[in-house]
Amino acid sequence: MNVSDYKCLSCGANMRFDPTTQKWVCDYCGASYTKEEIIKAYGTDENLKNETEQKLESDYSCYxxxxxxxxxxxxxxxTATYCVYCGSNAIVKNKLKGKFNPTKLIPFKTTKEDAIAAFKAYKKGKLFMPNEFTNPINIEKISGIYIPFFIYDCDVESDVNIKATRVRHWSDSSYRYTKTDFYNLSRAATVHFENIPVDGATKFPDDIMNSIEPFNYDELQDFSPSYLSGFLSERFDIDKNQLFEIAKVRATQSSEQAILSQVTSYATKTIETRNHKITENDTSEYVLLPVWMLNVKFKEKMYTFAMNGQTGKFIGNVPVDWKKFWKYWTLIFSGSLLLTSLFVILFNLL
Ligand SMILES: [Zn+2]
Ligand SMILES: [Zn+2]
Known part of the structure; x- marks a missing residue:
């Protein structure tokens, strides 16, 4: 059995996952099945798992x-004919070597058509977008890619000292007064965090991912290779412990924010000293998250448009083409100049 392991129950052809119906469909005979129906047909979920896991590492392709x-x-x-990150056609197809073993994933819920429609809507408001981004051939290159994440669960025990002030103003007939009181506050809290996502692929830009968050982790499914058909995927290239350091920073920052938000009725408040103890729960998981992505090169730099494959939230950092901008204003300017001279000529004639 190959990686796209779900075979059509009526004709035996390979099936693909359809984001719109969240079912597996057979393009050959038109049949479609839910995950439950497939599992039922295979006997048990375990049978299916064993069969797919046996070939997990050797049977994937990659470029x-x-x-x-x-x-x-x-x-x-x-199939892939160009690189999703840089557009290069010189890609080399291989059999995958090494580990690729995500435990869960959020399946795509939006289609390529949705992603293209979102990009076109984004494009509408941008008059001076470079032609590279409006070229239909480039827009067609929007690809669905699963980005690997570790999602961490952890507890943060925080002890912080906060310097706070209260300010009072009043005045009499001769003076205006300001009185500032300084306070030293100490606060302790334990905050439980669930599903702190950390991007495990160095190539995918972190700021873009942060902008299309959040994902709804209630929709996590057990990983099955058949979710991949028609989509691309990245695998981890960052060490899990190194990633946990990033999760820790996010957790402690959120914990401090939570504590500060409880300190009310002060004019200013800043944390002077902090002490955090972080315990990772062993429920942390290696998951794949769905993203639609378009990378286009403009003046030797890559620009990215990305859309959350689950919620449809999107972000772009597409540049302004200044040449186009000036051309536009020059046209308007010369247009009005022409009108003015026309009036001057008419006026002189009368
Ligand atoms: Zn079929
Ligand atoms: Zn590339």
Missing amino acids: NCPNCGAEIIMDDTT
């Missing part, structure tokens, strides 16, 4: 991009 260094995983039914 390597000599231009930008990307390594992108896909199944046998999915």
Whole structure:
């Protein structure tokens, strides 16, 4: 059984996951099945799991991009002719070596058509977008890619000292007064965090990912390779412990914010000293999150448009083409100049 493991129950052809119906569909005979129906047909979920896990590591394809260094995983039914990160056509297709073992994933809920529609809506408000971004050939390159994340659960015990002030103003007939009182406050709290996501792929820009968050983790499914058909995927290239350091920073920052938000009725409040003890729960997981992505090169720099594959939230950092901008204003300017001279000529004639 190959990676795109779910075979059609009526004709035996490979099936693909359909984001719109959240079912597996057979393009050959048109049949479609829910996950439950497939599991039922295979006997038990365990049977299915064993069968898919046996080939997990050796049966994936991938391409390597000599231009930008990307390594992108896909199944046998999915083809790639250019690199999703840099657009290069010089990609080299290989069999995947090494581990790729996510435990869960959030399946795509939006389609490529949704992503293109979102991009077109985004484009509408941007009059001076470079032509590279309006070229239909480039827009077609929007790709669905699963980005690997660790999601951490942890507890943060915080002890903080806060310097706070209260300010009072009043005046009499001769003076205005300001009185500032200084306070030293200490606060302690234990905050439980669930699902702190940390991006495990170096190539995917963190700021873009932060902008299209949040994901709804209630919709996490057990990983099955068949979710990959038609989509690309990245795998981890950052060490799990290194990633936990990033999760820790996010957790302690949120914990401090939570504590400060409880300190009310002061004019100013700043944390002077802090002490955090962080315990990671072993419920942390390696998951894949769905993202639609378009990378376009403009003046030797890559620009990204990305959309959350689950919620449809999107972000772009597409630049302004100043040449286009000036051309536009020059046209308007010369247009009005022409009108003015026309009036002057008419006036002189009368
Ligand atoms: Zn079929
Ligand atoms: Zn590349």
